[in-house]
Amino acid sequence: MASFLVPFKLIFFLIFVFFHAFSSSSSITSMEAETLLKWKASLDNTTQTFLSSLWVGSSHCNWVGITCNNAGSVTNLSLAEYDLRLRGTLHHLNFLSLPNLIRLHLRNNSLYGPIPSHIGNLSKLIFLDLSYNNFSGHIPSEICLLRSLQLISLIANKISGPIPQEIGNLSTISNIYFYGNYLSGPIPASIGRLHNLYRLDLNSNRLNGFIPKQVGTLRSLYMLDLSGNSLTGPIPASIGNLSNLVYLFLYGNHLSGSIPNEIGGLKSLFMIQFSKNNLGGVIPNSIGNLTKLFSVMLDTNAISGSIPREIGMLKSLNFLLLADNSISSPIPTSIGNLTNLTTLSLSQNMFFGLIPKEVGMLKSLSQLDLSNNTFSGQIPTSIET
Secondary structure, three states: HHHHHHHHHHHHHHHHHHHHHHHHHHHHHHHHHHHHHHHHHHHHHHHHHHHHOOOOOEEEEEEEEOOEOOOEEEEEEOOOOOOOOOEEEEOOOHHHHHOOOEEOOOOOOEEEOOOOOHHHHOOOOOOEOOOOOOOOOOOOOOHHHHOOOOOEOOOOOOOEEEEOHHHHHHOOOOOOEEOOOEHHHHHHHHHHHHHOOOOOOOOOOOEEEEOHHHHHHOOOOOOOEEOOOEEEOOOOOHHHHHOOEEEEEOOOOOOOOOHHHHHHOOOOOOOOEEOOOEEEEOOOOOHOOOOOOOOOEOOOOOOOOOOOHHHOOOOOOEEEEOOOOOOOOOOOOOHOOOOOOOOOOOOOOOEEEEEEEEHHOOOOOOOOEOOOOEEEEOOHHHHHO
């Protein structure tokens, strides 16, 4: 009799566990559907009508823009690129009721208001794109609780205030796109803890203060864009540690000091844009190490000295813009090695001496501006022809 009771109890227990799991899963999916419908009801009337045409049928897993896992729980809410047709706020979207959401994609709509702090409840979220909307207010610090996040994009909104210090807690993040907002204050030093960061784009904001030296610890960085802000102080020497960096954009700030010699360590660099700053000193000789460079834009600064002859080592260079500086030297003949150069702009400097005939041998050159300098002698026949 006892031997019969043991398997019976086991079977009863397994049945209980199965029905409990089924009941729990069913409860979650029912709650998720209700959450989505409540959010829809809070939106603009036109938006409600629009969503009613997309969310058809009894199962929310079959609604347009909704993806579920095998248990019927929502993993993806993607209502992006609908030509600004979604209008309303996220205030009534109960993120706590979407425990398995890994992707929230609401790009290019007309959503507005603050990003709610309860977004921090999306503990499994990997992808967050709220770009090209009208969100305002600050970035909630709770967003930094999303420890699984790999991409966050808030491009082209009306978000103001500082970047949260807690951003350094996003240890899995690889892409941060905050450009085109009204963010202010300094770049947090904690950003140096984001060792998986691949793209950091903070351009066209109102950020100020120094570029933190901790940026030099971001060894995985492919693109760094801090342009169009109000950053001051020098370019940190630690930037030379970013050996995987391909794009470096710092133009349109108030940066000062010299371009650090350590920039020669950026062996993967393809584009440098430092235009429209207050950079002084000389162009470092180490720039000759950057043999993959396609574009060098250092115009509208206070750079002095000479163009280093090592510039001739940049055989891949297409654009060299040094206009509106205080460079005072002859043009080095090594510039003739730049056979791929299409644009050479040296105007508004203090270049002197003869224009080297090698300039005229740059067969790819389509734009040449040497105006407002103090050259002497004749224009080489190689240029005239």
